[in-house]
Amino acid sequence: MRITQGTFSYLPDLTDDEITKQVEYCLANGWPLAVEFTDDPHPRNTYWEMWGLPMFDLRDPAGVLMEVNACRAAKPNTYIRLTAYDASLGRQTTALSFIVQRPAEEPGFRLDRQELSDRRIRYTTHSYATERPAGDRYPAP
Amino acid sequence: MSGAPFGFRPDQPDPGEPAPERLPADAVVDLAAARREAGIDEVLERLDSELVGLAPVKTRIAEIAALLLVDRMRERYGIAAARPTLHMCFTGNPGTGKTTVALRMADLLHRLGYLRRGHLVSVTRDDLVGEYVGHTAPKTKEVIKRAMGGVLFIDEAYYLYKAENDRDYGSESIEILLQVMEAHRDDLVVILAGYADKMDTFFAANPGMQSRIAHHITFPDYTVDELERIAVLMADQLHYRLSADAREALRRYLDRRVGQPWFANARSVRNAVERARLRQARRLVERDDPRVDLGALTTIEAPDLLASRVFRDDAEPGATVRSA
Numbered sequence: 001m002r003i004t005q006g007t008f009s010y011l012p013d014l015t016d017d018e019i020t021k022q023v024e025y026c027l028a029n030g031w032p033l034a035v036e037f038t039d040d041p042h043p044r045n046t047y048w049e050m051w052g053l054p055m056f057d058l059r060d061p062a063g064v065l066m067e068v069n070a071c072r073a074a075k076p077n078t079y080i081r082l083t084a085y086d087a088s089l090g091r092q093t094t095a096l097s098f099i100v101q102r103p104a105e106e107p108g109f110r111l112d113r114q115e116l117s118d119r120r121i122r123y124t125t126h127s128y129a130t131e132r133p134a135g136d137r138y139p140a141p
Numbered sequence: 142m143s144g145a146p147f148g149f150r151p152d153q154p155d156p157g158e159p160a161p162e163r164l165p166a167d168a169v170v171d172l173a174a175a176r177r178e179a180g181i182d183e184v185l186e187r188l189d190s191e192l193v194g195l196a197p198v199k200t201r202i203a204e205i206a207a208l209l210l211v212d213r214m215r216e217r218y219g220i221a222a223a224r225p226t227l228h229m230c231f232t233g234n235p236g237t238g239k240t241t242v243a244l245r246m247a248d249l250l251h252r253l254g255y256l257r258r259g260h261l262v263s264v265t266r267d268d269l270v271g272e273y274v275g276h277t278a279p280k281t282k283e284v285i286k287r288a289m290g291g292v293l294f295i296d297e298a299y300y301l302y303k304a305e306n307d308r309d310y311g312s313e314s315i316e317i318l319l320q321v322m323e324a325h326r327d328d329l330v331v332i333l334a335g336y337a338d339k340m341d342t343f344f345a346a347n348p349g350m351q352s353r354i355a356h357h358i359t360f361p362d363y364t365v366d367e368l369e370r371i372a373v374l375m376a377d378q379l380h381y382r383l384s385a386d387a388r389e390a391l392r393r394y395l396d397r398r399v400g401q402p403w404f405a406n407a408r409s410v411r412n413a414v415e416r417a418r419l420r421q422a423r424r425l426v427e428r429d430d431p432r433v434d435l436g437a438l439t440t441i442e443a444p445d446l447l448a449s450r451v452f453r454d455d456a457e458p459g460a461t462v463r464s465a
Binding site for chain 2: 013014015016052053055057058059060061062063064066067072100101102
């Protein structure tokens with residue numbers, strides 16, 4: 001199951017050219033970008049691991065692409081996203097975030113029902129990927 | 142990575158802009174018009190009028206501009222050639238205009254379409270080399286990322302390599318630079334600058350660096366005539382003018398100053414102009430008649446220059462003249 005998180009996730013995966021254009025847009029707005037990765041695709045897992053520090057004072061997308069490619073090479077089978085941060089007063093939040101790499105196979109989720117007293121039901125999403133230990137969740141195909 | 146790259150869509154054509162129509166082999170293009178369009182003439186003219194002397198430097202810049210222009214025209218006929226390597230090394234004595242030219246170079250290369258942004262990131266050893274193990278690589282990479290799309294100007298580049306200390310982190314920085322100069326040739330231009338003798342030692346110790354830099358440009362020392370023109374230009378930019386006597390005094394000042402130690406070409410001239418400004422201001426304030434007009438406020442007179450320590454008779458040649 002293809003997970004949909006962040007901007008553009010219902011579109012086909014962005015090519016490097018398209019990523020470059022999005023990065024250009026972020027830089028034109030003065031948003032520094034950061035590369036993040038994770039192997040836990042749960043939708044509530046908002047804090048991904050950072051690949052290096054956020055990149056401030058960049059003028060050109062080539063530098064961001066360099067880091068994305070370095071992260072792809074080191075973490076070939078994980079989710080990687082780019083996060084643009086808007087530091088302007090009053091916003092101070094993530095302005096744009098989109099996935100730039102996903103594992104070849106995404107096993108998806110199952111819905112768990114927990115029966116409670118008085119016929120109440122509690123639902124939880126369970127990611128099949130997390131059945132394997134962290135760091136070993138998406139074996140190379 | 143294994144398999145197809147992320148987002149690769151083999152079944153769809155690339156939705157990029159349509160390729161410009163290729164010119165037939167018998168078509169003729171107007172180079173002069175293309176020059177005007179790119180605004181090259183304007184940059185070269187400004188270079189010529191604002192920078193005094195530096196003939197070999199200007200020739201080389203004109204050559205590079207011509208090459209990039211011709212390459213662009215060849216492209217229109219469908220001849221694809223690898224982009225030329227434009228990493229450069231500027232050598233010359235202090236104050237010969239290396240940094241100024243580097244700034245112009247970034248602008249010029251941007252106008253010629255070689256660089257995407259055309260900004261200049263000026264760094265020294267401190268910005269590239271870390272203080273402890275594992276600190277250098279991220280620091281250097283961060284600087285390189287900032288310089289992408291523009292020019293990375295490394296001032297006094299020979300400090301990167303310290304021959305006497307083989308544990309110095311500078312060589313790690315050089316290694317990363319070499320890698321980037323090769324792999325990201327299209328993304329940034331690296332310009333190294335430094336004094337000629339020290340740069341020679343630097344290149345002797347780092348042959349990889351030497352071979353990756355295509356353009357070695359030597360900045361000659363200025364002649365006294367050129368220094369005089371520089372001084373007038375600098376005064377003009379500060380909205381001062383020199384009286385005829387002051388011009389003559391300036392000439393004598395420069396004649397004496399050139400032979401003295403710690404002479405730093407245009408930088409010494411700038412300092413001389415600054416000190417003349419100070420003396421002029423003091424002269425006006427201490428004058429008996431406190432009323433001044435615009436002419437007096439903007440004119441540097443001969444005594445402002447002649448009060449310099451350079452003219453003191455006890456300043457024997459070879460003596461220390463730090464604040465002449």
